[in-house]
Amino acid sequence: ADVAAAQAASARQDSLTKPPRALGRLEELAIFMAGWQGTPRPVIDRAQALVFAGNHGVCAQGVNPFPQEVTAQMVANFDAGGAAINQLCRASGADLSVIALDLDRPTADITEAPAMSADEVLDAIRRGAGAVDADAQVLVLGEMGIGNSTIAAALAHAVFGGAAADWVGRGTGVDDEGLTRKADVVARAVERHAGIRGAALLAALGGREQAAICGAVLQARALSIPVILDGFICTAATAPLFDADPRLLDHCLVGHASREPGHTRLLHEMGKAPILALDMALGEGSGAAVALGVLRAALECHNGMATFAEAGVAGG
Amino acid sequence: ADVAAAQAASARQDSLTKPPRALGRLEELAIFMAGWQGTPRPVIDRAQALVFAGNHGVCAQGVNPFPQEVTAQMVANFDAGGAAINQLCRASGADLSVIALDLDRPTADITEAPAMSADEVLDAIRRGAGAVDADAQVLVLGEMGIGNSTIAAALAHAVFGGAAADWVGRGTGVDDEGLTRKADVVARAVERHAGIRGAALLAALGGREQAAICGAVLQARALSIPVILDGFICTAATAPLFDADPRLLDHCLVGHASREPGHTRLLHEMGKAPILALDMALGEGSGAAVALGVLRAALECHNGMATFAEAGVAGG
Structure with missing residues (x-):
């Protein structure tokens, strides 16, 4: 980030007609944007939203009450403009692109094998990176994929430890029995791939949309485009990057705290403060789009x- | 509120292409709006923001580092479009009106006398009620007035008890000594007017902008217009109505949890869950405008x- 631009933005905030720090998080966000856009006066004329979709072999373990076909059905719904993310991108002025990643070829069941080959991971990373609009001034990231809250829990458990049960939640709506099964699946998957760290976790536990999110995050970082991550699954997708080097995520905000219980713990581990907490648990980039x-x-x-001087207000 | 409209909105939410309740607070807000607008499909084509400004004799007690002239200077800043609320109303699509209430005639010092006569209170209530646009589909309320975080603390302390120190904060920026002085002033003011309850508290402790806010809230209620209250001072302004009958505020949302420490306690007492928590403490309706x-x-x-049926997505 451009420290001089951020400092100039901070000085400007102190000159505006309000008590110091009275705009709280809004001031921090403006200064953050200044640093990453490299200007004391950051703007958002062009906001991009990317939603990556993938399918997961771990669904064979019964971790989700919905069939995997729903992933493609929801992608069709995105394309037709009928999903929550379509409305939220319109409301917040973001250009939405949805990228379906080989939905007819789910990853392998992570309790039995690595999710992907190295080539498959690189392909997904490249497709994520390639989707980033170099002219975007902010990038909203989201995902869709039946079964991917299990993938998220596995990535978080592998990177941050704790118990498998700490990281699982109801996702799209499993019952108590399903929740216990999910925790067991996550524990077995992480045990199966024990000792793997950093970006290599994408192949072991990944999922194409997780790798694509990492690709988009890295590309945005290279282009100095600030990112808004969505909820639990999107944040967990970046855990392998965090594990490699936490600074890789310095340009990433987290749009909201998901209702999915693992998210609060994950945000604590990653040192990220969410912008919103609206009890949402949808994915698709929905919380990030509201945060935009x-x-x-x-x-x-x-x-x-106006500044105090411009407005002729005393006390600045 | 129109229970049938709210129920129809709730049924619609359950039919939309998302897991049940996945949009969390967004679903609750849509259902709330349906109830108050009396239609299963509530809309906001016309949003009004009203900011009321007043001056306060209690400033003679040294409760605020800024001179009272700043109230009029900030009103001029509102009129010129230079304040935070101007930008936030533009961003959220609200028509802003600022109503300065006899700034050259501060209320009496509440440690020594009632703030206002009954006629003055009625006049301010009427001006607040009269400012409401009958065609608005939502109303954002805010305030400005040097010294009015002391008024807010006094109203909250009078209605909800506790210790005076529980309700005071740094407002626009008092130091530690000022904070102690503020708590003492609040304690003396509430003691001076002990035994007064309900709407009569507006005359005893009020302030014109507090009475005007109550007038606007009551008028919005009569017109079934949902309201977004702002932070600590705006919420505390309605405490006399809550004391008279909590149902008078059923049509009011609270836009955000202020950094002012009394607000969290106040929201708990009034049973209101804020939409946002962005560490803001500015007033002017700023948090409510972001919540819009x-x-x-x-x-x-x-x-x-789209509904599950419309989109052809399984599992609805």
């Missing part, structure tokens, strides 16, 4: 407010 | 999403 609206509000204040 | 963006996002999903 808050980010826009932050920049409106930053760029549009 | 979330409300719009909720209605976009509610009205724009």
Whole structure:
């Protein structure tokens, strides 16, 4: 990040007609954007949202009440404009692209084998990176994939330890029995691939949409485009990068705290403070898209407010 | 509220292409709006924001580092479009009106006398009620007034008890000594007017902007217009109505949890869950205006999403 731009933005915040720090998180967000956009006056004229979809062999373990066909059905719903993320991107002014990653070729069951070959991982990373619009001023990331809250729990458990049960939640709606089964599946998968760390976890436990999210995050970092991650599954997708080097995620905000119980723990481990907490648990980038609206509000204040001197207000 | 409309909205939410309750608070907000607008498909084509400004004799007790002239200077800043609330209303699509209430005639010092006469209170309530646009589909309320975090603390302390120190915070920026002085001032003011309850507290402790906010809240209730209250001072302004009958505030959301420490306690006492928590403490309706963006996002999903049947997605 551009430290000088961030400092100039911080100085500007202190000159605006409000008590110091009265805009709280909005001030921090404006300064963050200044640093990553490399200008004291960051703007969002072009916001991109990317949703990556994948299918998962671990569904054979009965971790999700929905059939895997729902992934493709939801992609069709995205393409037709009928999903939550379509409405939320319209509301927050983001251009949405949905990238379905070989839905007819699910990854392997991670309790029995690595999810993907190295080539498959690289392909997904490349497709994620290649989807990033180099002219975007902020990037919203999301995912869709029946069974992928189990993948997320496995990645988080592998990187941050604890008990498997700490990382599993109801996802799209498993019952108590399903929850116990999910924890067992996660424990077995992580045990099966014990000792693997960093980016190699994508092949072991991954999922194509997780690898694609990592690719998009790295590409955005190379282009200095700030990112808004979504909830538990999207944040967990980046855990292998965090494990390799936490600084790889310095340009990433987290849009919201998901209702999925593992997310709060994950955010604590990764040192990320979510922008919103709206009890959402949908994925698709939905929480990140709502947070984009808050980010826009932050920049409106930053760029549009009068300074004490300009307004002739005492006490600045 | 229209129970049938709310129930129809709730049934619609259950039919949309997402797991049940996956949109969390966004679903609750859509159902709330349906109830108050009296339609299963609530919309916000017209959003109004009202900011009321007043001055306070209690400033003679040294409760605020800023001079009272800043109230009028900030009103001029609102009128010129330079304040945070101007930018936030533009970002969230609200029509802003600022109503300065006799700034050259501060209320009496509440440690020594009632703040206002009954006629003054009625006048302020009427002006608040009269400012409400009958065609608005949602109303954002805010305030400005040097010294009014002391008024807010006094109203909250009078209605909800506890210790005076529980309700005071740094407001626009008092130091430790100022904080102690504020708590003492609040304790003396509430003691001076002990035994007064309900709407009569507006005359005893009030402030014109507090009475105007109550007037706007009551008028919105009469017109069945849902309201978004702002932070500590705006919420505390309605405490006399809550004391008279909590149901008077059933149509009111609270936009955000302020950093001002009394707000969390106040929200707990009043049974209100804030939409946002962004560490803001500015007033002006700023937090409520940001929350309006979330409300719009909720209605976009509610009205724009496909149902399971429409989208041909399994599992609905």
